[in-house]
Amino acid sequence: MQSPLIVGAYEHPGRELPGHSVAQIHAEVALGALADAGLSLADVDGYFCAADAPGFGPVSLAEYIGLRPTYFETTEAGGASYVSHVGHAANAIRLGKCRVALITLGGKPRTGGAAPGSSGRDRNAPEFDFEDPFGPTVPALYALAAQRHMAEFGTTSAQLAAVKVAASKHAALNPHAFLPREVSIEEVLSSPMVSDPLHRLDCCVVTDGGGAIVVASLDVARSLSRRHVRILGQGEAVKHGMNGRADLTYTAAVWSGPSAFAEAGVTPADIDYASLYDSFTISVVLALEDLGFCPKGQGGPFAASGALEAPYGALPFNTDGGGLCNNHPANRGGMTKIIEAVRQLRGEAHPDLQVDCELALVHGAGGTLGTRMAASTMVLGRST
């Protein structure tokens, strides 16, 4: 069976876009990714977007961008959405439902939206009355997972801070990064407490911007000159309150990860580079454990060992600086995770951070670690 490929990727260079409309950001990244691929609007027959897309499902943006899709999907799983979109697009292409699928993300929480953590509280959600009256914020709902992890495994704030430090070293080499400066463990620990044990520098940045990916069939990819990226496997899962029995020391990655690895026929030890969802430092620590890069409870020491630092760490991660330092457009980090993995597999990461990368893992998450979440994990491969 023909394996679909990622043939185009584009990250919006903007991090503060006060004059842009959200639709305009989607269109700019769509055109950017298509230009990267060497394709045109007329080539697109599949369109994928999530709840950051303004207007009516995929329809308003299809009109605004100039698409006439005969296949579309609007899977909404927060920041994990776009990783799922790539997997679902590959499935659709395998089935012959479309040949060129465009996936877009765009938003402007920095200059045009509500405060981070205040959006998306649906009063019709069945859990609303059992959570909203208690004043949950997004950082607080991650802090609950961090506090429990500390109590069970002895994880420390300095170990969490090591995740930020590694990301900041990478961001220092990215001219587009929102926080383009290396920070120290001490700076993380002395930054204001947002929701303990999470400090301000344990949190991702809040940025405007977006990104887009083009997935195409092998026939289409062969006609293009750009180096493409193989989609080897993708898995996704939901973890929720589990009828009041949820254990906050693990995430939905314990299911999405093995599913992606099995489809790809590889193991965590085979991965050369990982784009890990980094809404908060604790998100990375739990993903490292749940995806099998280290034993449960050892994510803190693993991060503190320098393992995440490119190019020589045991598992170089987020070489663009990630959501923690570079970009977290629309409060949704999945798209930028895919884009940096594509750069690594094309050999287009920053030269000082370029890994000899045959296999990359992309892990996205949506929702919160403290209540309910979706995870989507993907294994990508370098084309030969």
Add this chain to the structure above:
Amino acid sequence: MIAPLPAAGLVVSAETRPFWEGCAAGELRLQWCGQCSSIIWYPRTHCPECMSRDLYWRVASGAGQIYSWTRVARGLGVWLETRDYLLAIVELAEGPRILTNLYTHDDQEVAVGAAVAVVFDTALESGLAIPRFRLAS
């Protein structure tokens, strides 16, 4: 004296009303499944474990322990002016882990595993109440 935390209005539906009315009456009521004996959290009209609609209410002990907690520096919405409040997940003695707030005195140390007991705060508009917890002395 501990200052009460904000208590916003509730969107109470018929399926959850017995829970909130219980809080207003000073009772922490939980829902049990008549078929598989699971305790159901949060309340609804079917058992998510076995599909049964044969459910009944029983008053819980109101005792529990801290599963996890965090001190939130600053809230949002009706909590915007509230500083350094405690959000927690309490594991009830009967089993379910529920999101709530903690009340403490200055000399009390909050910790995972600490014993807590339920208190009830009147919610705005509805006249119903919500369950919060204090450290058991």
